[in-house]
Amino acid sequence: MKHTLAVEAATLGYDDRVVVQDMTLEIPQGRITTIVGANACGKSTLLRAMARLLRPSAGRVLLDGTPIDDLPSREVATILGLLPQTPISPEGIAVADLVGRGRYPHQGWFRRWTAEDDAAVEEALRTTDTLDLADRPVDELSGGQRQRVWIAMALAQQTDVLLLDEPTTFLDVAHQVEVLDLLTDLNRRRGTTVVMVLHDLNLAARYADHLVAIRAGHLYAQGTPAEVVTELMVEDVFGMTSRVITDPVSSTPLVLPVGRHHSGTATTGRAADDERAAPEAPLPADALR
Amino acid sequence: MTATVLERPAGATVAAGRRARSRRWRRVVVVLVVVLLAVLLLTLCVGERTYSPLDVLRVVLGQDVPGASFTVGDLRLPRALTGVLVGVAFGMGGVMFQTMLRNVLASPDVIGISAGSSAAAVVAITVFGLSGATLSVVAVASGIGVAGLIYALSWRRGVHGTRLILIGIAIGAMLDSVISYAISRAGIYDVNEAMRWLTGSLNSAFWPVVRPLALALLVLVPLATILSRRLGALQLGDDASTALGVPADRSRLALLVVAVALVSVGTAAAGPIAFVAFLAGPIAHRLVRGAGALLWPAALVGALLVLVGDFAGQHLLGLRFPVGVVTGVLGAPYLLWLLARSNRTGGSL
Numbered sequence: 015m016k017h018t019l020a021v022e023a024a025t026l027g028y029d030d031r032v033v034v035q036d037m038t039l040e041i042p043q044g045r046i047t048t049i050v051g052a053n054a055c056g057k058s059t060l061l062r063a064m065a066r067l068l069r070p071s072a073g074r075v076l077l078d079g080t081p082i083d084d085l086p087s088r089e090v091a092t093i094l095g096l097l098p099q100t101p102i103s104p105e106g107i108a109v110a111d112l113v114g115r116g117r118y119p120h121q122g123w124f125r126r127w128t129a130e131d132d133a134a135v136e137e138a139l140r141t142t143d144t145l146d147l148a149d150r151p152v153d154e155l156s157g158g159q160r161q162r163v164w165i166a167m168a169l170a171q172q173t174d175v176l177l178l179d180e181p182t183t184f185l186d187v188a189h190q191v192e193v194l195d196l197l198t199d200l201n202r203r204r205g206t207t208v209v210m211v212l213h214d215l216n217l218a219a220r221y222a223d224h225l226v227a228i229r230a231g232h233l234y235a236q237g238t239p240a241e242v243v244t245e246l247m248v249e250d251v252f253g254m255t256s257r258v259i260t261d262p263v264s265s266t267p268l269v270l271p272v273g274r275h276h277s278g279t280a281t282t283g284r285a286a287d288d289e290r291a292a293p294e295a296p297l298p299a300d301a302l303r
Numbered sequence: 304m305t306a307t308v309l310e311r312p313a314g315a316t317v318a319a320g321r322r323a324r325s326r327r328w329r330r331v332v333v334v335l336v337v338v339l340l341a342v343l344l345l346t347l348c349v350g351e352r353t354y355s356p357l358d359v360l361r362v363v364l365g366q367d368v369p370g371a372s373f374t375v376g377d378l379r380l381p382r383a384l385t386g387v388l389v390g391v392a393f394g395m396g397g398v399m400f401q402t403m404l405r406n407v408l409a410s411p412d413v414i415g416i417s418a419g420s421s422a423a424a425v426v427a428i429t430v431f432g433l434s435g436a437t438l439s440v441v442a443v444a445s446g447i448g449v450a451g452l453i454y455a456l457s458w459r460r461g462v463h464g465t466r467l468i469l470i471g472i473a474i475g476a477m478l479d480s481v482i483s484y485a486i487s488r489a490g491i492y493d494v495n496e497a498m499r500w501l502t503g504s505l506n507s508a509f510w511p512v513v514r515p516l517a518l519a520l521l522v523l524v525p526l527a528t529i530l531s532r533r534l535g536a537l538q539l540g541d542d543a544s545t546a547l548g549v550p551a552d553r554s555r556l557a558l559l560v561v562a563v564a565l566v567s568v569g570t571a572a573a574g575p576i577a578f579v580a581f582l583a584g585p586i587a588h589r590l591v592r593g594a595g596a597l598l599w600p601a602a603l604v605g606a607l608l609v610l611v612g613d614f615a616g617q618h619l620l621g622l623r624f625p626v627g628v629v630t631g632v633l634g635a636p637y638l639l640w641l642l643a644r645s646n647r648t649g650g651s652l
Binding site: 091139 | 312313314315316317318320321323324405460532535536538539540541542543545546547548549550588592593652
């Protein structure tokens, strides 16, 4: 069964501070939706509201047409999973046990652990390529492994909708791509609806089916990356001059920032070639400390 | 090799590791229970007059043994049982606080909740001349009241561990000055009675103390056990907890009520036996090493700390010391070590 998630005329904020105003948004079913915007534009706040971590001060978030706050929390947790921005791993916990916590919503007050739970955990570990880490303490893992384990926990929850708040932070570029590929696999194989906030506009444009651009708490534009990512959008949403070309790898839009330095005339591809031909002397590693 | 892996049913790899961990957890619990029973028997046998384990068992089973029936049945047994029950209450309450607030320092005896019970009891004794059951009720109620006050003061868009700890320590310091003031104004006889509420001791642990304590734990321990599942979600952070269908603030409040009740009931029975609530969780954590939930191991460690501390205070140190002095001597260095070691705010379980 497919589930729907929508935001209806929602105003979101903390105490008296309004962060998102009158937002209406429908998340396309079975697609990957990516939310982008400048720092503090309200994109994480919007995701938090969709995950019922924040109650709208006006308007509502609808899961299958019902206001999400009216649904029992545990029931929602079987439909909607979340990878929070900074989850905490208890000291000494084994990977499989942490991932096993994703089974909570499927267990009642008295229902014991079942073979079904083991199978779900194992599948989540296999999908994220962390099965060989199953009995290791989470504390001992690298950042990239740890992020995959947290994603595995969200997968073990076996929800139809998966929300992720910057799943690629703290990861190097190879691991960023790995995580996004993993989410794409999940979406293609199981039809999981994925909604994520991403910092990197180019990765967002590459991996999104549907791109949502937020500016100062308002919906600026939404649609396919090709429709949304334009030089004008980058100027308006990020306050930055840029060139947008076609990504030679993925044929999606690729944003090339135009800063005050190293931009040459910035009208042709030649400037970039010149840069590559005469790179600056690399700084010694010590100079960066 | 690959073929054998493929033939295993789905989940077998995970199940094997999980079973190994739960076996280790059960082993820890069984060992703790056995050691606890041994220490219990020791405290019943040994004293100014030492009785054989057989005599002790006969007394426990209700037979009349000349001499032993009074010493063991009416003095040592209620004392030992109070020690076990109070230790369970402190151990459980402490580890619930520490886990829920994700900080070892968030123990009820560090953040002023035990001090709430003590201060109310001391004032009730020295100013209002209360005693007995009324006194216990006042102590429990004020422990809960102080916890509520700390919770309310640290509320800002939800409760955060560090803020609650700092506010708790400040409230604890204020309550300590209330205690000092009340003591300085009190008559010498009252001071004696009040001391029990300051150091914690099993000296007045007779059957009338055991019964209400056992009754309270009969309600609170199952509640804590049922709620402990929520601890497992809260440990992952508030957002992750809510995402798993365990709403953070609501669950924390329920856990807090049960944990405060446990600690206050324990304090009403034996005073704030120093650092038992604070030490039980970390010691249990060392023993269990991630193999399972800490609630029950911490309860057993708490009971052991109180029993061993009381035994040492009575028989091993030459002079007779109340149990709270012994556990205080054990706990204070650990607190110092914890503060010196941690570059942050104490570390979590």
